[in-house]
Amino acid sequence: FSERRSVEETVMGQKVSLDDGSLNLEDYGEEEAKVVKNTSFAPKKGSKTATERLVSDLREVLKKTSKSEGIVVSPVDDNLYQWHVQFSEFPPETQIHQDLQQLKAHNGKDYVLLEIIFDKDYPNTPPFMRVVGPRFCQYTGHVTIGGSICIEDLTRSGWRSDFELATFLVVIRHLLIEGNARIEMSRLGEDYSKREAMKAFKRVAKYHGWQV
Helix, strand or coil: CCCCCEEEEEECCEEEEEECCCCCHHHCCHHHHHHHHHCCCCCCCCCHHHHHHHHHHHHHHHHHCCHHHCEEEEEECCEEEEEEEEECCCCCCCHHHHHHHHHHHHHCCCCEEEEEECCCCCCCCCCEEEEEECCECCCCCCECCCCEECCHHHCCCCCCCCCCHHHHHHHHHHHHHHCCCCECHHHCCCCCCHHHHHHHHHHHHHHHCCCC
């Protein structure tokens, strides 16, 4: 697994050589190695810089997060520019933990599913983060009415290219707890759409004067 590879792919219309030899799968646990091995690092979009940074970020996130810590990350359909994140294992005394137990009884899912979409100019521009499901009650968990995570650090006003995604995900998970996130039980099974998430994100950012 530690053999170095040089992958040539077309990025933004140009041929580039992406040497991902730094990805030594022996550094990972069995489940993490499966994710890395089965992920196509050929960029679906974006610059060489963005792709190399995302390869590095994914590696670090997989090393620093785990199911036992309540954070599971995986690319969507092997797309390095789109990730799914599962938040779970919340403290038993929290409301979100209790609500997730009811959700599990309803559909077998005991986690909050997030989507992260990276721009072609990442890390110079912030990723877009949104909750896919379940829906939250309004004004809880720092989640907008459309499901987006709208904090200044995820806008051009507050984002810094040196942010560590692994640490950032821990912070976002904590915000759900701190914001007393509550699941909207009357709308179980009804996920947020990308369109309503983006609309709400822009509306909240504009209200606070943050640049998007």
